[in-house]
Amino acid sequence: MQTETLFSSTIAAVSTPRGKGGVALIRISGEEAAAVAGRCFFPKCGKSIGELEARRAYFGDIVSGGKVIDDGLCTLFRAPHSYTGEDMAEISCHGGMLVTQRVLEAVFAAGAVPAAAGEFTRRAFVGGKLSLTKAEAIAEILDARSDAQLEIAAAQRRGALSEKLEEAEKELIALCGAVYARIDYPDEDLGEISDDEFADRAAAVLRRLEALASTYRAGSAIFEGINTVICGAPNRGKSSLYNALAGEDAAIVTPIAGTTRDTLERDLPLGRVMLHLVDTAGIHGAADEVEKIGVARAETRVRGAELVFCLFDASQPFSDEDAALCELLSGIGAPKLALLNKLDVKCGVFTIPARYRALFCAVIEISAKSGEGLDRLRETVEDLFSVGAIETSNGAVVTNARQFAALTEARTCVGDAIHAVRSGMGADVASSDLERAIATLGELDGRRVSEAIVSEIFSHFCVGK
Incomplete structure (x- = not known):
């Protein structure tokens, strides 16, 4: 360009x-x-x-x-x-x-x-x-909807991720340079780099790249958000939980079962995790045609969820409708949290049968009405997506799919180089894999990147920035 x-x-x-x-x-x-x-x-x-x-x-x-x-x-x-x-x-x-x-x-x-x-x-x-990562950070600052997003974006704007990428790239360039200098100037006393030293230094870079890539699960949860569905049989308090998490009366709540007949959606932060939160109709054997449509939509959203909040009424015994819901959840691979609601009126009669307990990553007692237990819910969700271990104010965090894909490609190339040299092919052959890794890291941070990628990234900015 x-x-x-x-x-x-x-x-x-x-x-x-x-x-x-x-x-x-x-x-x-x-x-x-x-x-x-x-x-x-x-x-x-x-x-x-x-x-x-x-x-x-x-x-x-x-x-x-x-x-x-x-x-x-x-x-x-x-x-x-x-x-x-x-x-x-x-x-x-x-x-x-x-x-x-x-x-x-x-x-x-x-x-x-x-x-x-x-x-x-x-x-x-x-x-x-x-x-390029700093430019993306500016867009993230403009779009920030949570303190965690703002803190990480500010750190990226200061170069937290760029510096880590540049360090890895410089080490790979130094490795390739040492190998090619020995080949091109055999009569010069440039020092030897053994295959073992080459592999060890490449492995050290690989560990750095893997450490960066491991932050994507948390970075994605913080920035891209988790498709989260609230589900349960009728009158379990799903809409009350939706309102509690939203911080306002976004959904109509009544004591009448089946009040919610369609999905409600909102993006909101739960602690440091961004949720694409969906409230659904109560899942049960509906007779009304309109309710049937709502139930079908609820089941579809549950099947496509990345995280499921399954609500039970802790003040009532485990019911056939609860069992039917658990059977539906048994075919879903997304993490599921059992939320025992109505802790404020709990009578000690509710228990999840042993055959269903393994479905859930955690069982959390809450009161959607009073807010009791929501702090534990937040902590559990942050732990599920590795957010608790992330240093948001100064750490380098991979925040989007483009960055993660480039890191994955770079890791593969460095791994191929290590395998090649340890298989006896020699550092000169393995260096071609490192050159591919260097090119990929350059693309990640914008030193070598296509016009199409640049246009796509900047198309998401506002006019005037």
């Missing part, structure tokens, strides 16, 4: 959220950023835009069609000392929707073109200001 080919234009966009606010910010980036700003912003100090000191805010008039439409501040950033690495200007105006639109139109009339989604960050990536 060539920066001058991709980014010959000067772009602009509103970088603050749409709506009424105190201040709005219009961001401009490109070779003509200062010239564009100079055609619509006139500093009160009497200097031209070109005479302004970089990285200082200047007060002035914002002009369109010869008329002053607002006053505000303009700050210049000279390449390469800017977010994108290009010349940039940022104009701050009053935050009304109409005035912001008029200022943006003035910037376009001055020669800028509309920025595409994520184009500012894409320019920063192409210009070498950001690695």
Whole structure:
């Protein structure tokens, strides 16, 4: 990718959220950023835009069609000392929707073109200001819906994952370099690297890559979320649990069995895990046609779940409907938690029969009404997906499928190299596998990556970032 080919234009966009606010910010980036700003912003100090000191805010008039439409501040950033690495200007105006639109139109009339989604960050990536994992971290910061997401994304933005990847790549390059130098310059005293040393050093890198890859289970649970289904026979408190986890009355709750007839869905954090939570109709032998549809949908969602919360009424004996539900769950491989609800009115008569206990990873007593037991539920879910062992504020965590796939490929290549050298093929042959691993790590962090992958990643950004 060539920066001058991709980014010959000067772009602009509103970088603050749409709506009424105190201040709005219009961001401009490109070779003509200062010239564009100079055609619509006139500093009160009497200097031209070109005479302004970089990285200082200047007060002035914002002009369109010869008329002053607002006053505000303009700050210049000279390449390469800017977010994108290009010349940039940022104009701050009053935050009304109409005035912001008029200022943006003035910037376009001055020669800028509309920025595409994520184009500012894409320019920063192409210009070498950001690695690809750091760019992804910025998107994760913007989209964060939990403290855990925000902490990990901030650490990735500081380079927690990039640094680990770079360390592994440098060691593999050093290994290949040592082998090829010995082959290309046999008469030079460059030192010998034995096959055993080659294998040991490659194995050390493999352990680092495996340690990184092992964080994906937790990273996926925190960022991509777990498809979690609440199920149970009618009137077990499923909707009450859904409301308790949502923190509001999102589902209708009544003492009447069968109140919920369709699925309700919401993304919400449970501790450090993001749940794609689904509330379902009570599973039973429904006679009503509408209820039958709801039950069928509930069973379908349970079969496709990654995690199942199975509710039982702890105040009543284990019933035939509970047994039928357990039979359904017996054919499902996802982790299942038995939640004994109504702890606040429990009479000590409920027990799960021995033949069904092995279905569940844990049995947790809760009260959806009072919230008792929900802390243990949170801890159990975090442990199930290895989140409890993750250091969110400083640790390197693999957070998406693209990163994990590249790490998996790199691990395979390094493993092939170790196998080759230990099978007697020699370090020179094994080095070709390490070269593939190096290329894959470069793709993971963006040093060698296809245009299609870059476009896909930045398409998820908002305009103005």
